[in-house]
Amino acid sequence: MQLIDTNVHLGPWPFTPAPDRTGPELAAHLRERGIARALVSHLGTVFQPEPMVTNRRLFATVRRTPNLYPVPTLNPALANWREQLAECLAAGPIRAVKLYPNYHNYSLAARRLDAFMAAIADAKLRLIVNVRLEDERHRYFGLKIKGVPVKQLDAFLARNPAHHVLFTGIGKGEIEQLAAKHANFSAEIAFVEITNVLEVLLGTFPARRLMLGTATPLLNTRAGADKLRCAHIPAKAKALIGADNARRFFNL
Secondary structure (H helix, E strand, C coil), X not given: CCEEEEEEEECCECCECCCCCCHHHHHHHHHCCCEEEEEEEEHHHCCCCCCHHHHHHHHHXXXXXXXXXXXXXXXXXXXXXXXXXXXXXXXXXXXXXXXXXXXXXXXXXXCCHHHHHHHHHHCXXXXXXXXXXXXXXXXXXXXXXXXXXXXXXXXXXXXCCCXXXXXXXXXXXXXXXXXXXXXXXXXXXXXXCCCCHHHHHCCCCCHHHEECCCCECCCCHHHHHHHHHCCCCCHHHHHHHHHHHHHHHHCC
């Protein structure tokens, strides 16, 4: 099965010795683990309130690596988010943009996001909202940032019923809480860390709304891919989670 990974980053991470790969090095690393294509953002945007400097680096890095699809970060808390979006579209083609609300210090409940959501809809872009980058129990002691609260995710989905959002870095309990009320989101599985993860999760959440994600390089790529590869679930569900849902969602 040729997998598509929806949660991959380039760039270094200041709190762990994660490898800082080039585009070709990242593509080779993923390919050796059965991942043919990936949606890629840059970790440098996480700690920069103005993300465009590192978005430009992302575009330059993946430009000659056709199986890596750039997903730039935007910051709608800044007054120039429209200029950020315009520059990313001009650098394109892009299929999605990503938000890190907890790292960029804004709430998904903020009214300012209404105009942002309308703009990305006009641009025909998908939205990825990252819930967490690290397990809160294992993060660097000086970093107090927690995952985006599920109440914020709940309110955001309720306020944007016409938008179908992909949540990355989301946990099993959070998925199940949101699934009880909302059908306008999908989830990737990097931070769903339980035994027989997919066998259990598919009992409460449909395969058509799950996507493979490994959180490379902050989590182990092979372990993430093996969640799907070793799962005892129907072949159709494996195909949906492994590639078909991402292919349809991002128009790959």
